Amino acid sequence: MMRALRIPVEDKPGERGARPYGRDIMLNNIGLPGLLLIAVVVLVLFGRGKISSLMGEVGKGITSFKKGINEGQDEIAKAEEAKDVTPETEKDKV
Template sequence: MMLGLKTLLLFGLGGQELLLIALIVLLLFGGAKIPELMRGMGKGVKSFKEGMKEVDEVKKDIENEVKKDEE
């Protein structure tokens, strides 16, 4: 969670801007939908991380095969 906050701060968003965004989200989706939205975002991030791990594994496999062919 802290990494996300640092990322937002890098984009020049301060406390007031984050509060405004939170209020807009609350008005658009209502209090009851926010946990569902956050759960969906968490699943999306988890899926993305798993996909990146698979890409890294395939990349390592390819690099190992290239090294074996060079020997």
């Protein structure tokens, strides 16, 4: 959950204490028109080729992250399945 950014604001005369923490600026209500505007600006700044290569790199990163998580879970499963091969005489000593 995003928290509102608080900017200190001086109170007007007669409003003393009305806004002790300042005015809230909500950054999570951009909406569809705002997102489209941001997408157009990014497209103009970076160009189509740069954005497609960047998205390809992001996809590869996500894939390798998921692969790493799966490998970690496999190692945990193997460790849990490992049998105790210590001879009975050694177990009694401990």
